[in-house]
Amino acid sequence: MRVFYFSPESGIYQGEGFLDERDLETVDALTPIAPPRYRKGEVPVFSVTSQRWMILKVAQNTNLSQ
DSSP states (O other), X not given: OEEEXXXXXXXXXXXXXXXXXXXXXXSSSEESSOOOOOOTTEEEEEEXXXXXXXXXXXXXXXXXXX
């Protein structure tokens, strides 16, 4: 089964992989729900409570010469 990993602390998407269905409950911070498409400057974040992905915009620091 295809699964999608996320950070247990922040919910931030961390990649995908494959796992036997019987092993799903033994691994934390994964879901069979695919994240939505996202663009540069966005990041998918999984909510364990609502069991869905959200897309958050990444703040960009435009003054990097400090």
